[in-house]
Amino acid sequence: MKMTTTIKDNVSELLDKILDFTxxxxxxxxxxxxxxxxxxxxxxxxxxxxxxxLMAQAVAEHIRHDRLVLYDTESIQFGPxxxxxxxxxxxxxxxxxxxxxxxxxxxxxxxxxxxxxxxNKVTQQLIQRKRQKExxx
Numbered sequence: 001m002k003m004t005t006t007i008k009d010n011v012s013e014l015l016d017k018i019l020d021f022t023x024x025x026x027x028x029x030x031x032x033x034x035x036x037x038x039x040x041x042x043x044x045x046x047x048x049x050x051x052x053x054l055m056a057q058a059v060a061e062h063i064r065h066d067r068l069v070l071y072d073t074e075s076i077q078f079g080p081x082x083x084x085x086x087x088x089x090x091x092x093x094x095x096x097x098x099x100x101x102x103x104x105x106x107x108x109x110x111x112x113x114x115x116x117x118x119x120n121k122v123t124q125q126l127i128q129r130k131r132q133k134e135x136x137x
Contacts (some may be wrong), residue, residue, distance in 0.1 A: 011059070011062060011068065011130070012130060013068060013082070014055060014058055014059070014062075014068055015123055015126055015127050015130070016082070016127075017055070017070075017078075017084050018055065018119070018123045019086055019120065019124065019127070021046065021051055021084075021086060021121050022042070022116050022117075022119050022120035022123065023120070024086060025045070026113065026116055026117070026120070027048045027115050028044050028045060028046060028088050029045070029109055029112050029116065030113070031044075031114045032044065032045075032091075032094065032109050033106060033109050033110070033113070036098070036102060036105065036106055039132065041098070042090050042091075042095055043087060043090070043091040043094035043095055043098060043105075043109070044088035044090060044091055045088060045091040045094070045104060045112070046075075046078060046086050046088055046089075047073070047075045047086070047089065048077065050073050050076060051076055051086065052072055053089070054070065054073065054076060057069070057071065058070055075087045075088075075089060091130065094108060
């Protein structure tokens with residue numbers, strides 16, 4: 001894993017990245033739902049587990065050394081000045097489900113979208129609380 005950036009600030013940058021990730025994933029999952037009737041459509045998704053692992057590593061580094069260190073993976077890259085990109089990958093399990101049971105496929109995509117929304121809302125709440133604490137100082 002390549003270390004691409006060190007952030008000496010606090011976890012605000014990390015929370016912003018989580019918001020960006022959930023917004024990108026929302027767009028992809030919405031596209032998957034929209035294209036349920038498109039012949040040959042290949043559903044996509046982001047590497048949620050990989051991203052969560054990178055965020056956990058960053059938090060652990062922050063706890064140990066009071067800094068955030070962000071690492072790149074094949075599908076997730078960080079850079080200076082808030083640069084962040086994640087590349088979607090084909091969701092082969094969803095593709096199989098789409099072919100065999102479109103109703104179950106839609107349910108699966110909606111469930112992923114709901115989970116993603118919860119992650120987004122929790123992150124928004126954490127950002128809001130952090131800002132309130134900063135204003136109280």
